[in-house]
Amino acid sequence: MFAYIVRRMFQSVIVLLVVGLVAFSMFRFVGDPIDNMLGQERTQADIDRLRTELGLDKPFPVQYFKFLQGAVQGNFGVSYRQGRPVSTIIAERAPATLELAFVSGFLAITMGIALGVFTAIRRQGVAANVIMTVSLIGVSLPTFLIGILLIYIFSVELDLLPSFGRGETVMIGNWSTGFLTSSGLKALILPAITLGLYQMTLIMRLVRSEMLEVLRADYVRFARARGLSDRVINFRHALKNTLVPVITITGLQLGSIIAFAIITETVFQWPGVGLLFINAIQFVDIPVMAAYLMLISVMFVTINLIVDLLYYAIDPRLRVDARAT
Amino acid sequence: MSLLTINDLTVEFPTRRKLFTAVDHVDLSVEPGEIHGLVGESGAGKSTIGAAIMGLLDRPGRIASGTIKLSGDQISGIDAEAMRGLRGKKISMIFQDPLTSLNPLFTVREQLVETIQAHLGGSDSEANKRARDLIDRVGIPDPDARLDQYPHQFSGGMRQRVVIALALCTEPDVIIADEPTTALDVSVQAQILDLIKELATERQVGVILITHDMGVIADTTDKVTVMYAGKVVESGPTSQVMGQPTHEYTKSLIAAVPRPTLKLHRFPQISYGGRETRFAIEDMARHWPKVDNDTSKPVFEIRNLTKKFLQKRGLLPWDRTYFTAVDDVSFDIRAGEVFGVVGESGSGKSTVARMIAGLYPVDGGTITFEGQTVSDLTNKAALDAYRKNIQMIFQDPYSSLNPRMRVDEIVAEPIRHHKLMDGADIKRRVDELLDQVGLGHEAGLKYPHEFSGGQRQRISIARALATQPRFLICDEPTSALDVSIQAQILNILKDLQEHLGLTLLFISHDLPVVRQMCDRVAVMKQGKVVELQETNDLFANPQTEYASELLRLMPKLDDLSTEGLNAET
Numbered sequence: 082m083f084a085y086i087v088r089r090m091f092q093s094v095i096v097l098l099v100v101g102l103v104a105f106s107m108f109r110f111v112g113d114p115i116d117n118m119l120g121q122e123r124t125q126a127d128i129d130r131l132r133t134e135l136g137l138d139k140p141f142p143v144q145y146f147k148f149l150q151g152a153v154q155g156n157f158g159v160s161y162r163q164g165r166p167v168s169t170i171i172a173e174r175a176p177a178t179l180e181l182a183f184v185s186g187f188l189a190i191t192m193g194i195a196l197g198v199f200t201a202i203r204r205q206g207v208a209a210n211v212i213m214t215v216s217l218i219g220v221s222l223p224t225f226l227i228g229i230l231l232i233y234i235f236s237v238e239l240d241l242l243p244s245f246g247r248g249e250t251v252m253i254g255n256w257s258t259g260f261l262t263s264s265g266l267k268a269l270i271l272p273a274i275t276l277g278l279y280q281m282t283l284i285m286r287l288v289r290s291e292m293l294e295v296l297r298a299d300y301v302r303f304a305r306a307r308g309l310s311d312r313v314i315n316f317r318h319a320l321k322n323t324l325v326p327v328i329t330i331t332g333l334q335l336g337s338i339i340a341f342a343i344i345t346e347t348v349f350q351w352p353g354v355g356l357l358f359i360n361a362i363q364f365v366d367i368p369v370m371a372a373y374l375m376l377i378s379v380m381f382v383t384i385n386l387i388v389d390l391l392y393y394a395i396d397p398r399l400r401v402d403a404r405a406t
Numbered sequence: 407m408s409l410l411t412i413n414d415l416t417v418e419f420p421t422r423r424k425l426f427t428a429v430d431h432v433d434l435s436v437e438p439g440e441i442h443g444l445v446g447e448s449g450a451g452k453s454t455i456g457a458a459i460m461g462l463l464d465r466p467g468r469i470a471s472g473t474i475k476l477s478g479d480q481i482s483g484i485d486a487e488a489m490r491g492l493r494g495k496k497i498s499m500i501f502q503d504p505l506t507s508l509n510p511l512f513t514v515r516e517q518l519v520e521t522i523q524a525h526l527g528g529s530d531s532e533a534n535k536r537a538r539d540l541i542d543r544v545g546i547p548d549p550d551a552r553l554d555q556y557p558h559q560f561s562g563g564m565r566q567r568v569v570i571a572l573a574l575c576t577e578p579d580v581i582i583a584d585e586p587t588t589a590l591d592v593s594v595q596a597q598i599l600d601l602i603k604e605l606a607t608e609r610q611v612g613v614i615l616i617t618h619d620m621g622v623i624a625d626t627t628d629k630v631t632v633m634y635a636g637k638v639v640e641s642g643p644t645s646q647v648m649g650q651p652t653h654e655y656t657k658s659l660i661a662a663v664p665r666p667t668l669k670l671h672r673f674p675q676i677s678y679g680g681r682e683t684r685f686a687i688e689d690m691a692r693h694w695p696k697v698d699n700d701t702s703k704p705v706f707e708i709r710n711l712t713k714k715f716l717q718k719r720g721l722l723p724w725d726r727t728y729f730t731a732v733d734d735v736s737f738d739i740r741a742g743e744v745f746g747v748v749g750e751s752g753s754g755k756s757t758v759a760r761m762i763a764g765l766y767p768v769d770g771g772t773i774t775f776e777g778q779t780v781s782d783l784t785n786k787a788a789l790d791a792y793r794k795n796i797q798m799i800f801q802d803p804y805s806s807l808n809p810r811m812r813v814d815e816i817v818a819e820p821i822r823h824h825k826l827m828d829g830a831d832i833k834r835r836v837d838e839l840l841d842q843v844g845l846g847h848e849a850g851l852k853y854p855h856e857f858s859g860g861q862r863q864r865i866s867i868a869r870a871l872a873t874q875p876r877f878l879i880c881d882e883p884t885s886a887l888d889v890s891i892q893a894q895i896l897n898i899l900k901d902l903q904e905h906l907g908l909t910l911l912f913i914s915h916d917l918p919v920v921r922q923m924c925d926r927v928a929v930m931k932q933g934k935v936v937e938l939q940e941t942n943d944l945f946a947n948p949q950t951e952y953a954s955e956l957l958r959l960m961p962k963l964d965d966l967s968t969e970g971l972n973a974e975t
Binding site for chain 2: 175224297299302303304305307308309310313317318321322325395396397398
């Protein structure tokens with residue numbers, strides 16, 4: 082078990098290094114940050130001086146190495162645009178994105194599993210068929226369109242919910258939360274639905290097909306032959322077996338909730354790291370972009386690791402073998 | 407009054423095109439303490455009867471007419487909730503495959519306690535005590551420790567005991583055992599059947615034993631009902647039905663059972679229902695390259711063959727553990743003979759075959775084919791030339807054919823791979839092969855799922871013969887087939903050996919089949935060859951304890967009618 086975690090950590094580090102390398106090799110195609118940083122009245126001498134100062138005259142492997150050197154010490158450099166340390170900026174913005182991702186992830190998993198189980202058990206029912214049809218829309222509509230539709234219905238026409246921003250926030254230590262005010266909670270609803278809808282329908286369809294598969298398994302037939310109640314069979318025997326494969330996909334999906342928050346945050350002007358990243362690209366703010374990409378990869382890698390560990394928790398076939406030897 | 411009475415039962419499955427009658431006006435009754443065998447080929451409707459009794463017919467199946475009564479009370483057509491109360495409490499079921507009938511994510515204790523409490527209620531400690539008693543009763547050693555283990559930690563036989571314990575949870579009156587030993591080894595099969603017999607006598611439980619294995623029927627049951635195409639064709643006390651069958655179908659079914667004591671030249675094929683398919687061996691022999699089998703020389707010389715599998719992976723070499731599947735095995739296979747390998751599952755017999763076929767690399771020892779060492783060949787041309795001469799027929803005709811390829815593509819594939827012919831020649835050759843194995847060349851345009859198990863095995867044979875090999879490896883080629891289909895396939899294999907001069911490596915766990923097919927037999931146990939003899943000598947006079955034990959456990963078919971059999975002289 083321990084050896085397994087060590088091995089996974091080692092693999093994770095390699096993944097992170099490769100992501101960083103690819104990112105840095107791309108940065109030079111995004112544009113020249115110097116153009117934005119110096120005003121109209123610049124001289125060639127100014128440009129050269131700033132370029133040397135920022136280390137942009139060096140080849141990209143050297144820049145990457147310098148970035149890594151700083152990163153391992155917790156120093157991600159200074160934003161070109163805001164002139165403040167990147168770590169501070171991200172720390173300010175992260176709570177907004179994390180809260181949004183948490184709420185929509187929670188919605189996606191609970192609703193997805195509940196609806197998936199429902200549609201699997203009542204396979205022939207009218208309600209199940211309606212849900213399945215509607216879910217097709219959820220899978221096929223792009224996120225930004227859903228966001229715009231929701232804004233049009235609930236903000237413009239019905240004037241029930243705010244169309245942008247995250248409302249009033251309360252600071253708890255360094256964490257700014259929107260959970261404690263009514264305007265903050267109201268502002269969460271539309272972006273959370275927009276971000277989570279696709280994941281929800283995906284999880285639902287996945288749970289449904291897995292569950293249908295499991296309900297045909299011999300051990301479910303045997304459980305039935307032993308006279309166990311439908312509730313025990315569906316929710317104890319079948320659901321637990323359904324979750325084993327569902328966890329993998331769901332884990333990856335949660336990673337992408339954070340990564341794809343960019344689009345939702347742009348539509349709703351949500352002040353999170355996704356919006357920060359979009360602005361950073363426009364300004365060629367290399368330190369911010371680099372830090373953001375690394376952050377996202379760390380999250381993906383961590384979620385994957387957690388998912389693999391969850392396998393051990395759920396499936397005794399892996400757990401017991403590991404212990405027995 | 408009988409314990410279980412089935413009267414005029416008809417079960418129908420309405421499909422889009424027509425109504426399919428799976429069970430057709432069947433009568434059956436079971437007394438307390440009686441084991442009633444239900445025998446027939448796949449599709450005969452015997453499992454459907456079991457499902458109908460349990461109220462577990464798959465949709466859209468329904469009981470169209472007739473009644474099922476348990477101790478005089480009608481149980482067919484009662485509402486779902488009442489039926490659930492009976493299930494497990496009065497009637498239990500044992501399924502075929504112990505590997506899949508237990509939930510892998512729950513311990514044995516959890517599954518037992520949940521079932522006990524569902525029917526009897528009671529406190530946790532009472533249920534736990536009962537669970538322990540049950541596990542002890544079905545003969546699982548060290549019940550306290552094993553209760554908290556998960557199903558995958560049990561061997562196949564032990565799992566089937568757990569399944570039986572689960573079926574016994576609430577003292578049922580009737581147990582329906584649907585092929586309870588088909589997935590098990592001979593020795594384990596004997597133990598499980600003994601356990602079922604004991605339970606029937608001791609607790610006066612009525613058992614319906616559904617099987618296609620005549621040996622199991624003859625050894626275990628008190629009464630037997632023979633089914634064909636949904637109908638009962640014959641029913642009565644086992645010794646009478648097996649010894650003096652009156653119906654034509656029963657006669658031909660019994661005649662097709664391989665006998666351990668009687669060597670036949672050819673298996674009698676079931677003539678009932680007119681399903682016989684011709685195998686054009688003379689036609690095939692005419693086109694086959696002439697081989698001179700010098701019987702004094704071995705085709706294969708296997709020396710000190712060893713194979714290890716990684717059992718536990720580890721970061722460091724000394725953390726890894728290996729499992730020796732094949733351990734220092736040596737034997738010769740003579741030209742033109744059928745060489746049998748028998749053993750229980752896990753004895754390494756399939757691994758040996760796979761190493762000979764070049765599917766597994768060899769970890770130690772050598773394989774020599776016609777004087778050339780082939781186990782260390784790396785040159786692709788030499789390896790291909792060797793492989794062209796070795797073809798394989800697998801156990802499971804359902805998974806050994808690619809479902810997305812047409813049959814003619816499947817049969818043509820080895821020819822294309824070895825670049826033996828091209829274009830129109832391939833097509834002609836494939837058509838010929840399909841005609842010769844009795845499928846007809848039109849079969850080439852269909853896909854594997856359109857064929858039955860026996861027909862698929864014929865496709866496998868056509869594919870194996872496509873490269874005109876010298877040597878065929880048959881890995882349990884008939885263990886997934888019904889007894890009549892088995893007879894057809896075994897006859898084909900015998901024809902191939904006799905008329906085409908092929909040498910066969912025949913792997914099986916079925917001793918009567920081996921007796922019929924093989925000239926010499928190697929008995930394997932835990933990766934080692936423990937005995938190698940001429941077949942007749944082995945059966946008459948086994949030299950090792952293990953071989954005599956295997957022979958002892960083999961079902962005795964002495965009571966079976968020998969009508970229509972001609973012993974080889």
